[in-house]
Amino acid sequence: MDAGGGGTGPGDTRPSAAQPPPPHEEGATATQPTAVPGGRRGGPWRRPGPQQVPQPHQAARGMGMWRADGGGSFTDLKALPGRMSVRLRLTLLYGLLFFMAGALLLFVMSVLMANILGNVKVIGFGISEAEAAELQRQFVEQTMKQLVGRSLLALGGVGVITLVLGWFVADRALSPLQRVTTTARRLSESTLHERIALEGPDDEIKELADTFDAMLERLGQAFDSQRRFVANASHELRTPLAINRTLLEVALGDPEVSDDLRAVGRTLLATNARHERLIEGLLLLARSERELTTRTPVDLAEVAATVLEHSARRDHDHDVSVHPELTSGKALGDPVLLEHLVSNLVENAVKHNEEDGGELWIRTGILEGYATVQVENTGPVVPAYEVERLFEPFRRLNADRVESSKGAGLGLSIVRSVVLAHRGAVYAAPRPGGGLIVTVRLPPG
8 A cells, every 4th residue: 555656646546556756766855755853754655545536437337348249240340330439430421421422423424434435436448337346345345444443543542532631520520519528527516607608600519519508507506506505504503503502501600500400411512512513514515615716825734734733732532643744745725725624634534543542644745746635544444445435425434424423524525625626636545454544636836
């Protein structure tokens, strides 16, 4: 699981391990974290696990090929058009139509030429009519043979030129569709305000682009409505929770309260605090899914140091040894959201250590050109198939994150939303021996 340089980008999910770059390579000092005072080295960067963005299923990708292998050559031949690109199919269609039209034209010209040559009379002195007819037949036969042969050669040459021209014409005809595809790939929840706005005649392609724009408009309205509902509901719920907390604190401050009521009040106060954390998490989740309005250079090392300082002041259920390995790594984004991102990673790592004596490593720096923060922690063994589910809201390892007092269950969900809002990538992988390794890569600032 140890990894370093290796040449992997944000979308690289190869399981093979790679070693850190040698010290003489360019950028080696940036990718090798240095322990700050009070910490100790916990090893090099860990290789990121699978990216927490929906990916096509590998089995589904090869399903068509598997079915074709079982159907023989005829099945492969039938499936061939579905495997060719639209550009190639249009090029072959243009070429086929040209050859059919050329062949028809060649046939008509041959018939007309044979008819014309058949009316030519051979006149000579000293030859009979039979000899004249034989000379006429040979002349027509040789002329038609040369005409057809040279016409076929010309048809083949012009046909090759037509295929080449058809390739570029098909690309020109499909360029509006390529624009639609490029826009669709670039869109996310935070960029639904973009439109294709295709200009040109009201043809089928423009109708497709306009339909796509209308769909984006409806999706944008749906996402905005959802975010407003979450934000408004969260704000509305904060007021009664604050009132409940105040009433409970006042009641617990009364010296005449019995021990039983005091125990019930403390339980209710803890439950109320958990509900407040849930509301705060929903507010932050709704905010992180919006388009970023603030983009400033932020040093992830400073953010991590601030988060660790605040975390050290809090009371945790278990004693966890924290090993910071902080190197400067500037990212471009919202400082508040990035602080919440690192804080959620650290809190999740602390809570995942269910016993005293756990360890936590936090690394920051520039790794392979990306501003990177990585949090590694010990704890229970995490099955590989459970990693993806941990990024879903209200999810906990091996159980729903609903009836747990350890948190609201939104930590890693908020991390993923913040990362996507910054157009970065988040990776997660089980740690050998138990625990989790979460790596976040962001565009450098």
